[in-house]
Amino acid sequence: MSRLSFRPRPLDIHKKLPIVKSFKDFEDDEAPTSTRNSQILRLAAEADNEVHHVPSKKLAAEIPTPQFVVVDTYERDYSRSFCQPTSYIRARGARAELGEFVEYDLDNEDEDWLEEFNTDKKILTPEKFEALLFKLEVLDHKARERAGVIIPTLGSPIPVLLQLDAAVESLQTQAVQYAVLESVYGYWKEKRERWQKPILRRLQPPPPVNDTNPYNVFRPREKAHRLHTRRMQRRENNVQSFEKLRQVTAIVVPMGGLYECSIRHPHAISNNLDEDEDEEENRH
Amino acid sequence: MGSLDPPSNSQGGKALIHDDDDENHRAASDVRSELSPAANDSAGTPTENDSSKRRKSGVLPLEVGTRVMCRWRDGKYHPVKVIERRKMSSGEPNDYEYYVHYTEFNRRLDEWVKLEQLDLDSVETVVDEKVEDKVTSLKMTRHQKRKIDEIHVEGHEELDAASLREHEEFTKVKNIATIELGRYEIETWYFSPFPPEYNDCTKLYFCEFCLSFMKRKEQLQRHMKKCDLKHPPGDEIYRSGTLSMFEVDGKKNKVYGQNLCYLAKLFLDHKTLYYDVDLFLFYVLCECDDRGCHMVGYFSKEKHSEESYNLACILTLPPYQRKGYGKFLIAFSNVMLLYEIAYELSKKEGKVGTPERPLSDLGLLSYRGYWTRVLLDILKKHKGNISIKELSDMTAIKAEDILSTLQSLELIQYRKGQHVICADPKVLDRHLKAAGRGGLEVDVSKLIWTPYKEQG
Numbered sequence: 001m002s003r004l005s006f007r008p009r010p011l012d013i014h015k016k017l018p019i020v021k022s023f024k025d026f027e028d029d030e031a032p033t034s035t036r037n038s039q040i041l042r043l044a045a046e047a048d049n050e051v052h053h054v055p056s057k058k059l060a061a062e063i064p065t066p067q068f069v070v071v072d073t074y075e076r077d078y079s080r081s082f083c084q085p086t087s088y089i090r091a092r093g094a095r096a097e098l099g100e101f102v103e104y105d106l107d108n109e110d111e112d113w114l115e116e117f118n119t120d121k122k123i124l125t126p127e128k129f130e131a132l133l134f135k136l137e138v139l140d141h142k143a144r145e146r147a148g149v150i151i152p153t154l155g156s157p158i159p160v161l162l163q164l165d166a167a168v169e170s171l172q173t174q175a176v177q178y179a180v181l182e183s184v185y186g187y188w189k190e191k192r193e194r195w196q197k198p199i200l201r202r203l204q205p206p207p208p209v210n211d212t213n214p215y216n217v218f219r220p221r222e223k224a225h226r227l228h229t230r231r232m233q234r235r236e237n238n239v240q241s242f243e244k245l246r247q248v249t250a251i252v253v254p255m256g257g258l259y260e261c262s263i264r265h266p267h268a269i270s271n272n273l274d275e276d277e278d279e280e281e282n283r284h
Numbered sequence: 285m286g287s288l289d290p291p292s293n294s295q296g297g298k299a300l301i302h303d304d305d306d307e308n309h310r311a312a313s314d315v316r317s318e319l320s321p322a323a324n325d326s327a328g329t330p331t332e333n334d335s336s337k338r339r340k341s342g343v344l345p346l347e348v349g350t351r352v353m354c355r356w357r358d359g360k361y362h363p364v365k366v367i368e369r370r371k372m373s374s375g376e377p378n379d380y381e382y383y384v385h386y387t388e389f390n391r392r393l394d395e396w397v398k399l400e401q402l403d404l405d406s407v408e409t410v411v412d413e414k415v416e417d418k419v420t421s422l423k424m425t426r427h428q429k430r431k432i433d434e435i436h437v438e439g440h441e442e443l444d445a446a447s448l449r450e451h452e453e454f455t456k457v458k459n460i461a462t463i464e465l466g467r468y469e470i471e472t473w474y475f476s477p478f479p480p481e482y483n484d485c486t487k488l489y490f491c492e493f494c495l496s497f498m499k500r501k502e503q504l505q506r507h508m509k510k511c512d513l514k515h516p517p518g519d520e521i522y523r524s525g526t527l528s529m530f531e532v533d534g535k536k537n538k539v540y541g542q543n544l545c546y547l548a549k550l551f552l553d554h555k556t557l558y559y560d561v562d563l564f565l566f567y568v569l570c571e572c573d574d575r576g577c578h579m580v581g582y583f584s585k586e587k588h589s590e591e592s593y594n595l596a597c598i599l600t601l602p603p604y605q606r607k608g609y610g611k612f613l614i615a616f617s618n619v620m621l622l623y624e625i626a627y628e629l630s631k632k633e634g635k636v637g638t639p640e641r642p643l644s645d646l647g648l649l650s651y652r653g654y655w656t657r658v659l660l661d662i663l664k665k666h667k668g669n670i671s672i673k674e675l676s677d678m679t680a681i682k683a684e685d686i687l688s689t690l691q692s693l694e695l696i697q698y699r700k701g702q703h704v705i706c707a708d709p710k711v712l713d714r715h716l717k718a719a720g721r722g723g724l725e726v727d728v729s730k731l732i733w734t735p736y737k738e739q740g
Binding site for chain 2: 009014017018019021065066068069077078080081082084088091094102105106126127130201202206214217219220221
């Protein structure tokens with residue numbers, strides 16, 4: 001068998017290509033080239049038949065991946081209290097905006113300090129301590145907002161503006177003794193001075209765009225100048241939007257068993273979706 | 285037998301493998317020839333064990349870049365390269381742990397190993413001679429060739445050498461080794477850039493609903509008492525049986541979006557968290573039960589993509605892999621794309637989608653399977669001729685992806701002066717079988733969703 005040495009022309013994606021169901025279609029005696037080609041194709045097909053081509057499956061089985069185990073305390077830690085509503089769940093506002101939820105979680109040094117603080121007597125519960133730290137953060141943020149010193153990105157150390165007496169006054173409703181509040185405030189202020197930024201993640205400004213340190217993440221993206229703005233269209237539960245949805249599903253057609261979809265008659269899509277209504281009759 | 289002292293003139297460092305990044309490859313001297321087996325130790329006649337031990341201790345501690353055989357979790361020895369090392373607190377001079385990369389496998393298997401897992405007899409001493417690379421016919425050193433082969437094997441082809449090196453530099457060692465997320469404790473695959481406060485720990489505990497992460501189990505348990513979230517924040521846009529899809533806007537749920545990125549990065553290699561989550565949408569796939577909606581995987585999508593990427597990152601969490609969720613995510617992202625096209629009507633004819641590159645090895649497999657199924661289904665039924673462009677219009681798959689898929693399956697042939705598409709039903713069926721059928725179906729009647737819409 002001689003080696004094919006021609007170079008095919010680059011494939012034109014707009015050109016319609018014949019779909020060849022069987023190699024017999026291309027067998028003819030006209031030119032020696034075609035015979036040679038069809039011979040090669042037949043040989044290739046035979047080879048194909050002999051070698052069971054399952055490259056993707058084989059590869060998948062061969063890719064070893066790290067492992068996992070079941071956590072034995074899971075069923076105890078996560079309660080069975082979820083009741084799925086019959087309608088699809090709609091987002092409520094972010095928890096931060098609703099204001100009640102304590103977004104801060106004690107970290108290692110907080111816990112260690114608290115254990116020390118509570119050595120002789122259980123003065124402060126972890127939950128209370130956590131809530132106090134959270135409120136101190138929020139109060140300090142508000143103080144900085146009022147002073148107009150909130151920066152959009154992290155350039156320089158962020159100092160504490162909240163003073164002890166202002167904190168005590170705002171936290172009167174927390175029903176915590178002054179001495180305890182003073183200790184917590186002192187601990188929090190010292191931690192803030194070490195960290196040089198808020199300890200509540202939501203309040204930490206992102207790194208500046210020109211920060212090249214690869215370990216720093218979530219820089220603000222420069223907004224490209226756009227002529228058109230896109231907005232998210234919130235789905236309304238009305239007849240109009242469901243009608244639109246129905247029209248869309250008429251065009252996006254499932255193939256076979258609802259698994260993959262294709263667009264039916266893409267060139268028939270016109271400005272007015274309603275024109276496709278008569279095509280719906282031909283759907284099945 | 286008495287204990288053996290290490291040789292006073294420690295030659296271990298010098299004798300070992302040179303730095304990979306060093307352009308001028310020095311020929312490394314042969315360790316074994318320097319430690320003469322004829323030397324007597326204090327115990328008298330040298331036994332094979334003694335000289336072998338002396339030889340082995342001579343190479344310690346291993347230098348970064350050393351190649352050696354290492355016992356993996358399957359009990360067998362595999363070739364590794366030492367990426368990093370750290371002294372153990374015991375203070376013994378040669379008491380180190382080594383962070384190794386298994387050269388046959390992806391970087392996700394990299395891990396810290398103990399000295400006893402390494403076969404010191406296999407420490408490589410290589411004279412870096414020039415060999416010819418068969419693919420490119422270039423002459424290069426064996427070292428350079430091996431590096432290229434490894435890059436090729438691991439699926440890094442799409443990154444150029446410079447970015448690859450840069451990427452590997454700061455991500456070379458996993459920081460977090462294990463996480464607890466809901467029901468599972470999972471070994472991580474890659475480095476993730478958690479805030480510096482988390483540099484000192486190797487295990488993190490995640491709340492499985494809001495994805496807050498903590499360093500101690502007690503902290504998570506305390507968090508669970510107050511956290512009332514039982515599903516991802518955001519709108520549920522799909523529900524079929526126990527499967528639900530939630531759409532989360534990175535702008536409205538910033539901390540959640542960031543937490544999800546930190547978590548996902550543990551299992552994705554070439555992605556970065558360079559930019560903030562505001563401009564992304566996250567589609568979180570969940571299995572629901574009476575404890576809540578548990579994330580099994582997700583994909584992210586830019587709100588506006590310049591390069592017509594319809595998908596940025598895609599991940600099925602390790603405990604849920606090989607169950608069809610990945611296929612579902614791909615199919616779902618494509619249905620969304622088709623909806624976008626349908627909504628935008630003729631203004632966007634020819635709109636296509638493609639996943640952001642680089643794709644991971646698992647990602648490419650999944651996509652190839654998806655493209656194969658969609659395209660071959662059409663080819664089986666289609667009558668008459670068809671152009672690649674038409675296939676693209678019907679499926680919203682990018683022409684390049686269609687071409688590469690058909691070419692990799694060898695379905696495009698050039699004969700009689702033109703290209704043809706081979707659609708022998710037996711051949712197609714074999715490819716379809718290999719691509720894998722089944723998996724979870726996207727029931728479009730259960731999708732209630734409106735894509736972003738252009739205004740003005």
